[in-house]
Structure formats: C-alpha cells, structure tokens
Amino acid sequence: MPMNPDNQVNYKLTLNLKELKEIANLTKELKRILESD
Template structure:
C-alpha cells in the first residue's frame, strides 16, 4: 500500500497481530456528537 495514494490508511495497532488495525481519521472529518443520543435512538427505532 502506497501511503501517498490514500487519504486514509489502516495502521497496525500491534505489529504481531495482523487482524488488529485502526483507521486513521482527521478530527474535522468526524460528525458532531451533540445529538448522538437522539441520532442513535432514531437509528435504533427507539424514538
């Protein structure tokens, strides 16, 4: 995988465990969580 070709990359959390990866994200890309509970209730049909 060439790093410069991807905006996102999977980073090994534990080099000995190839299954355990994390996705690197920029904080600006994350959605605001002020209405997280309401959104979860809506998605789960609990509203």
C-alpha cells in the first residue's frame, strides 16, 4: 500500500505530459521534414 496515492497520480500525470511534449516535438519534426521535400 503506497503512503501517498496522490503523489503517485501526480507522478503519472507528469510522465504523461512529458511524453505528450516529446510526441508533439516529433510530430513537428516530421512535418518539417515532409514539407521540405
């Protein structure tokens, strides 16, 4: 049983936000590469 479940939820949300930012950056790079052709 975790001491503070709220912290675990916040941690997961933070990870998800980081992943979303990375995905957004990858999408921007892909668009830039595709448009440069």
